Amino acid sequence: MKIVALHESTRPIASPIRNAYIDFSKMTLSLVAVVTDVVRDGRPVVGYGFNSNGRYGQGALMRERFFPRLLEADPASLVDDAGTNLDPHRIWATLFRNEKPGGHGERSVAIGTIDMAVWDAVAKIAGVPLYQLLAQRYGTGTPDRKVFVYAAGGYYYPGKDDTQLKDEMRRYLDRGYSVVKMKIGGASLDEDLRRIDSVLSILQDGQRLAVDANGRFDLDTAIAYAKALSRYDLFWYEEAGDPLDYELQATLRNYYKNPMATGENLFSMQDARNLVRHGGMRPDRDWLQFDCALSYGLVEYLRTLDMLRQHGWSPSRCIPHGGHQMSLAIAAGLGLGGNESYPDLFQPYGGFPDGVKVENSYVTLPELPGIGFEGKADLIREMRALAS
Structure with a gap:
């Protein structure tokens, strides 16, 4: 072989x-x-x-x-x-x-x-499906094929107004997502608060909004946003400052009691360990977003999960960045908290196998060998062309 x-x-x-x-x-x-x-x-x-x-x-x-x-x-x-x-x-x-x-x-x-x-x-x-192999080798032996997913979007776009932002979020909600995410930090605080209010105005009971600053803020700005965002019941406040500024993250917890999320731009077990050692992250409410595709792959991700357990973190507090099927398989096989999803962006690489539906922000993974790329027609077409 x-x-x-x-x-x-x-x-x-x-x-x-x-x-x-x-x-x-x-x-x-x-x-x-x-x-x-x-x-x-x-x-x-x-x-x-x-x-x-x-x-x-x-x-x-x-x-x-x-x-x-x-x-x-x-x-x-x-x-x-x-x-x-x-x-x-x-x-x-x-x-x-x-x-x-x-x-x-x-x-x-x-x-x-x-x-x-x-x-x-x-x-x-x-x-076998990758999630089954992972459950047998590293998990409980039985995967949970039902995985939480949220819809990431709400990007800034030329000419995009609040009406278009709400229309985008409605499309995600209509597809079965109950948690949606939008970008902040690319406009003034007042403008971002107006954008947040517009999205919150269309959410129904049981539906939640997360916000993501993509590491933009210095400490003073991160705190100003934290104080303003505290009036809302957000799903999380994501990546307020530079991903390696652990002191900023640790300080921010003093100003924001609701859930925070970060980690998508940390690319090794060692960096992840520094975050949980020095970043003030709270294992009872905060979320970790390490993405195996960017951080040396699943071999390194297994090391990261072992490290997290040693520091009192459950794998269920991990919701990876990236919106790809690899993280879905890991979530199902190893008990992660879910996965990001990009319903309308970065196609054909994002999303799920054909026919998989989102129901109340959960998807059920089909029984496809490997990661399951063969179940997504537009993606496997490109993959097979490369292999040939």
């Missing part, structure tokens, strides 16, 4: 939207295919992966550094002891060989994308 080919393609997911920090007019991602010599139903088993939005494609790093390490390795060093499947942990160790610790920037995205494709291949070779 061996990996016979690795493919990468940088794909545009450009959009005129913006958050408080960046616009997406030139946004890209990397699409990866890991081709094995295992044959199922007359076809080679291929694992697929891609990185989440907000970080650009990492094709150069993959082609120049990480693909060669895998292709030059002894194939026997990349499989499990039985020789019947790939070993994601051994593959990860090969990818990270000769890498210094620290500096978890773009390489964490490159490795995380390859890691996603490896796990997809591993579950397909085993003939």
